[in-house]
Amino acid sequence: MRDTQLTDRRPYIIRALYEWMIDNDLTPHLVINIDVPSVIVPIEYSSNGQIILNIAPNAVDGIDFKKERISFSTRFQGVLQHILLPPVSIIAIFARENSEGMVFENHIDTGNAHFPPPLHEYKNATKNKIILSIIKKDDTGQPQKEQVPHQADNKKKLEINNNFPGLRLV
Structure with a gap:
């Protein structure tokens, strides 16, 4: 066994579930915690510190799954928005048709960083x-x-x- 720390498995699981949903003609959605630093989403469409995003190929353009971020462009009420999501911000991925998917653990390793209270708690x-x-x-x-x-x-x-x-x- 190696002494080095393993990389986060969340980006790999998200990409695999996304591909499985697309292959089975399902509509993948992400539930995002908007209070995580580096999340770029239109917060006016959020509720209780979360936003649900349809990431089906017909709803987004240029989706890019990387270990450190998921990015794509989409439209909200006709306005083009660029979305940037650190994998740690993703609470769940699920299919709209049957709710198949995965909910991730809530723990976010922030190290010694101090973040203000979540927006919805003000x-x-x-x-x-x-x-x-x-x-x-x-x-x-x-x-x-x-x-x-x-x-x-x-x-x-x-x-x-x-x-x-x-x-x-x-």
Whole structure:
């Protein structure tokens, strides 16, 4: 037995299951943890820190399985997006037709790296009274800055101001 550490088997299993699904005329989907560093996906289509992606050949272009990443291009509501997924971000691969596939263990080896809490766990801003500044044009075409105050007691007001997909709290 070797003393060296083995490479991660997840990218090999994902590629093998993908090929098996395609060979059997199934539609492969990936469940992605968007909170893993280096994940590039359109977060406005995510829910609870996850996004499900159809990776069938008719849904993606240029899919590339490598040990360190899976990448491809696809369209979301007609807009071309480039997707980049470290294998460790993939929670599961499954076929839409029969749910055959595999769920991977949740453990992510991050070494000594410190990551902020997952995006979906942020509830309220803590230090500043201003959460967000929105720049929009008024009727004359002049930019106007609108301040959105922190409203801890008024959840309804927060929900109204939470309609800005694609904004990430960093």
